Amino acid sequence: MSLYALGLCEAADDIRQGRISSAELVGACIDRVAEIDTEVQAWAFLDRDHALAQARALDDHRAHGRPLGPLHGVPIGIKDIFDTGDMPTELGSPIWAGRTPRRDAAAVARLREAGAVIMGKTVTTEYAYFHAGKTRNPHDPQRTPGGSSSGxxxxVAALMVPGAIGSQTNGSVIRPAAFCGVVGFKPTHGLVSRSGALELSRSFDHVGVFARSVEDAALLAEVMVGFDIEDPDTRPVARPPFATVAASEPPLPPRFAFVRSPVWDQAEPVMRDAFAELVDALGESVVEVELGESFGKVIDLHRLVMEVEMAHNLRRDYESGGEQLSPQLRQLIERGRAHSGVDYCAGLAGMRTFNDALDFVFDEYDAxxxxxxxxxxxxxxxTGNPAFCTTWTYLGTPSISLPLMRSEAGLPLGVQxxxxxxxxxxxxxTARWLVRTLAGGKPRAKAGTSSKRKGRQR
Structure with missing residues (x-):
């Protein structure tokens, strides 16, 4: 296997055991970038010499017998909305071209503390919104990689780096992970600090990760979790053992609630057919559950709160450089400035109400x-339609996209x-169990696939 194809956990273990060096791995990844990125265009900034200098310093650190972090020597891509004190952070906008911050964002600092090599900055859409950047889908350059964490x-999908971080304010981790055929994990809102990252919407901004396996995503996310006094939504709690729990076997086979959700009419025939086969294969492990009719309001509530908060956070750039913003972004900001305070407060209050309404699902089903x-x-x-991500972003629940299916055209279809x-x-x-179960060809009996439960109406 080529070194650039190593998964994150495998690469970290190989470096720790001395089977490979960080410089060898980083060099192989950089060579892969040189080979393929002319077509994919995933990178906004990458300095070969700087990346290799980090790797050599970490190899020297190991050679002197010093303690190693869980990501020691492993290269990680950073979405270009996270500040990096040694690289530009330009937010996908000409307004911020050439900006180099004084210090790292909290998430980047924790990656460095874990021993990661900060490989470079990956392309983001403009201000992590809808206006696309230069990146192409590695499976078909005529198709989108999704957004906003496109690069x-x-x-990760093109094997240029074993892991990368992104952000999600609507569907910007889960959707590009699905389109590119990798694992995308969005932790619970507030678990990972957003200090030093572009703030769009405090209510909905999440830090997420991309990797090529559930285990890799778990380790990458785990090292970034923790309290940060500069992010008021983080809490002083013990760091959860994501990697250990993810690698364990469930005490009982998980049960799944198949939720079409109020946006099922936006699902394309290829996805409907694929999910019919998936539900059939899982048999009695899955039951169809209908959410209450009130969940149809969530899309509009999310949009309202997001538009107000983005209008506030981007007000300076809108007022001083609005002509350099895309029409989509200007229109969003203008809508946000027009919403009433009463409606905004109602949108915030709904998050608690709808989370409470989901208790009946999570009391009975694992996911x-x-x-x-x-x-x-x-x-x-x-960049694609984020509709199937919006509800879970609004609620701040953890979600993960798994590359479990493909269309007849050979393109990835994501399961969330x-x-x-x-x-x-x-x-x-649960996600690891599902991947291993389907890969092992162990379909369940078909009983129960057509049963339905209705959620409480609110």
């Missing part, structure tokens, strides 16, 4: 099973699992 998802996106990656002109807030480690364990 991070594409870099919700639903699409990551309406279908396969669409043409490059769009969602769990109760705070149950991230169990979600990762």
């Amino acid at each position: 991070s998802a594409a870099a 919700i099973l639903t699409p990551s996106a309406p279908g396969e990656a669409p043409a490059i002109a769009t 699992l969602v769990a109760r807030r705070g149950n991230d480690a169990r979600l990762l364990r």
Whole structure:
């Protein structure tokens, strides 16, 4: 196997055991970038010499017998909305071209503390919104990699780096992971600090990760979790053992609630057919559950709160450099400035109400099973529809996209699992079980696939 194809956990173990050096791994990844990134265009900034200098310093650290972090010597891609004190952070906008911050974002600092090599900055859409960047889908350059974490998802999928971080304010981790055919994990809101990252919407901004396995995603996310006084949504709690729990076997076979959700009419035929086969294969492990009719309001509530908060956070750039913003972003900001305070407060209050309404699902099922996106990656002109991510972003629940299916055209179709807030480690364990079960060809009996339960109406 080529070194650039190593998974994150495998690479970390090989470096720890001395089977390979960080410089060898980083060099192989850089060579892979040189080979393929002309077509994929996943990187906004990458300095070969700087990446190798980090790797050599970490190899010297190991050679002197010093303690090693869990990601020692492993290269990680950073979405270009996270500050990096040694590299530009340009937010996908010409307004911020050439900006180099003074210090790292909290998530980047924790990656460095874990021993990671900060390989470079991956492409983001403009201000992590809808206006696409230059990145192409590694499976088909005429299709979108999704957004806004386009470069991070594409870099992992194209084997240019074993892991990368991104962000999600609507569907910006789960959707590109689905389109590019990698694992994308969005932890519970507030678990990973967003200090030093572009703030769009305090209510909905999440830090997420991309990797090529559930175990890799668990380790990458775990090292970033923790309290940060500069992020008021983090809490002083013990770091959850994501990697250990994810690698363990569930005490009982998980049960899944198949939720079509109120946006099922936006699912394309290819996704409907694929989910019919998936539900059939899982048999009695899955039951279809209908959410209350009120969940149809969530998309509009999310949009309202996001638009208000983005209008506030981007007000300076809108007022001083609005002509350099894309029409989509200007229109969003203008809508946000027009919403009433009463409606905004109602949108915030709904998050608690709808989370409470999901208790009946999570009291009985380990995870919700639903699409990551309406279908396969669409043409490059769009970043795709985030509708199947919006509810779970609004609620702040942990979610993960798994590359379990493909269309007849050979393009990835993502399967999304969602769990109760705070149950991230169990979600990762359930996701690993699902991957291994389907890979092992162990379909369940078909009983129960057509049964339905209705959620409480609110």
